[in-house]
Amino acid sequence: MPLKHTSLLSLATLLLAAITPSAFAAPAQLPLLPHNVGSGSVAAFLEKVGSVLVSASKLAYEAEWRYATNITSDNQEAATEAELVLNELIISLLAESRTYTGTTPDEKRKLHLLSLYGGVPTSTADQRALSTVQGEMSAIYSTARYKGLALEPDLTELMATEREWDVLLDAWLGWRHVTGPHLKYLYTTFATLSNIGAHDGGFADTGAQWRAGYDMDGAAFISHMEDVWEQVLPLYEQLHCYVRGKLGEVYGEERVDGKDGLIPAHLLGKFRVRQ
Numbered sequence: 001m002p003l004k005h006t007s008l009l010s011l012a013t014l015l016l017a018a019i020t021p022s023a024f025a026a027p028a029q030l031p032l033l034p035h036n037v038g039s040g041s042v043a044a045f046l047e048k049v050g051s052v053l054v055s056a057s058k059l060a061y062e063a064e065w066r067y068a069t070n071i072t073s074d075n076q077e078a079a080t081e082a083e084l085v086l087n088e089l090i091i092s093l094l095a096e097s098r099t100y101t102g103t104t105p106d107e108k109r110k111l112h113l114l115s116l117y118g119g120v121p122t123s124t125a126d127q128r129a130l131s132t133v134q135g136e137m138s139a140i141y142s143t144a145r146y147k148g149l150a151l152e153p154d155l156t157e158l159m160a161t162e163r164e165w166d167v168l169l170d171a172w173l174g175w176r177h178v179t180g181p182h183l184k185y186l187y188t189t190f191a192t193l194s195n196i197g198a199h200d201g202g203f204a205d206t207g208a209q210w211r212a213g214y215d216m217d218g219a220a221f222i223s224h225m226e227d228v229w230e231q232v233l234p235l236y237e238q239l240h241c242y243v244r245g246k247l248g249e250v251y252g253e254e255r256v257d258g259k260d261g262l263i264p265a266h267l268l269g270k271f272r273v274r275q
């Protein structure tokens with residue numbers, strides 16, 4: 001399951017779209033950098049990345065889609081195989097990309113964006129294990145049932161429309177019991193392998209890899225997030241207070257206002273409590 005590469009196609013598209021004729025028109029400005037693969041110019045390399053990634057990721061996405069819409073072990077195996085092919089390509093492109101530094105800000109940025117896909121473990125056994133564990137986690141989410149109900153659409157609809165406290169709480173806990181304990185150990189394995197992949201790609205860990213994707217360095221990103229959080233916090237607190245008050249009118253303040261000040265999650269209409 002190429003879940004880690006969900007935006008790979010868009011990166012490839014960006015690379016394709018963003019390579020302007022002028023990038024090809026200025027070969028004289030390219031520095032003589034060490035490279036032993038490819039045609040030698042960073043512009044040509046980036047063009048190659050764009051085209052090969054589009055076709056390779058298309059195959060992997062198609063296999064992933066067949067699995068996501070038809071969960072069988074054959075389709076999982078096919079999705080894993082397609083991802084391994086894509087991984088091999090990514091690893092070789094990343095190795096080649098490290099021989100370039102780029103001349104223009106545009107080229108440097110594209111090389112940086114490409115490096116963000118360095119979350120693939122070098123070892124094929126680890127790649128296979130990572131892909132398998134992702135596939136197994138997806139399968140648990142898609143096939144788990146609580147009292148015969150699937151997450152989509154049954155339980156999702158129930159959370160959105162049901163108003164009875166006990167029914168909501170039962171669905172909330174029930175769904176977690178049929179998924180969480182099964183996912184827990186797989187997720188630990190996933191996190192370990194994912195960190196190995198990030199490390200093999202030149203990052204401290206997966207968190208550092210994620211934080212590198214915002215056109216600023218990781219430390220700046222953390223402090224930027226702190227600033228943004230400080231800005232939205234007053235609004236968040238007011239909203240929280242308002243929602244808690246309204247739910248208190250329906251369910252009784254003593255049930256909604258826990259000692260911790262948190263709103264019970266099963267009342268918020270969604271399993272992921274986003275709205």
Ligand SMILES: *[C@@H]1O[C@H](CO)[C@@H](O)[C@H](O)[C@H]1NC(C)=O
Pocket residue numbers: 070072073074075
């Ligand atoms: C689901 O996948 C299997 C292969 O595992 C295939 O034989 C079957 O035709 C597929 N079903 C649908 C509805 O596509």
